Amino acid sequence: EAGVAQSPRYKIIEKRQSVAFWCNPISGHATLYWYQQILGQGPKLLIQFQNNGVVDDSQLPKDRFSAERLKGVDSTLKIQPAKLEDSAVYLCASSLGRGQGGANVLTFGAGSRLTVL
Amino acid sequence: QKEVEQNSGPLSVPEGAIASLNCTYSDRGSQSFFWYRQYSGKSPELIMSIYSNGDKEDGRFTAQLNKASQYVSLLIRDSQPSDSATYLCAVNIRNAGNMLTFGGGTRLMVKP
Numbered sequence: 001e002a003g004v005a006q007s008p009r010y011k012i013i014e015k016r017q018s019v020a021f022w023c024n025p026i027s028g029h030a031t032l033y034w035y036q037q038i039l040g041q042g043p044k045l046l047i048q049f050q051n052n053g054v055v056d057d058s059q060l061p062k063d064r065f066s067a068e069r070l071k072g073v074d075s076t077l078k079i080q081p082a083k084l085e086d087s088a089v090y091l092c093a094s095s096l097g098r099g100q101g102g103a104n105v106l107t108f109g110a111g112s113r114l115t116v117l
Numbered sequence: 118q119k120e121v122e123q124n125s126g127p128l129s130v131p132e133g134a135i136a137s138l139n140c141t142y143s144d145r146g147s148q149s150f151f152w153y154r155q156y157s158g159k160s161p162e163l164i165m166s167i168y169s170n171g172d173k174e175d176g177r178f179t180a181q182l183n184k185a186s187q188y189v190s191l192l193i194r195d196s197q198p199s200d201s202a203t204y205l206c207a208v209n210i211r212n213a214g215n216m217l218t219f220g221g222g223t224r225l226m227v228k229p
């Protein structure tokens with residue numbers, strides 16, 4: 001099966017500019033996640049969608065970050081305006097559903113590396 | 118206290134040795150535990166999941182879970198240079214809506 005697709009792979013912008021990342025999950029996966037991974041740290045969940053509804057966005061900086069998943073398939077994550085501390089890899093992941101023990105088994109895309117100058 | 122904690126390393130082991138990676142978590146209600154491997158510049162990939170106390174073996178990998186001590190570990194037997202990567206522990210945090218939370222990762226270096 002095709003994996004999780006993400007684009008662009010790399011993006012360099014100046015602070016205060018805007019950027020958008022796109023993700024297409026594995027076909028049939030109802031749950032989609034956006035994680036932020038800063039260099040040397042573990043991934044941090046930004047937002048989780050179940051179909052086209054938001055399950056959790058408690059760690060999304062809503063003053064500058066937004067995400068949508070129209071039609072319950074692909075998703076877009078936007079940052080406007082960007083700050084220096086937003087430099088990170090933005091990982092999209094998807095899962096089929098709720099696994100054993102209440103958690104989902106995630107498959108990650110290749111990631112989008114953002115550098116803010 | 119961080120919800121999921123790992124020693125950042127690097128953990129250096131000789132080729133053929135056993136590598137032992139450890140992870141502690143704060144939520145006693147957690148029930149799902151995962152180990153992901155992340156090569157430099159790549160995305161995380163799942164290598165093991167464990168849900169019950171005890172050991173779970175898959176090839177050269179063994180995951181160990183002790184819920185009473187809130188501790189999960191990963192053993193890699195006969196370590197190979199290709200095992201050199203960052204290993205991420207992930208735990209579902211029930212009091213945060215079952216959100217899957219990652220530790221900071223342990224960097225493993227296997228020297229030939």
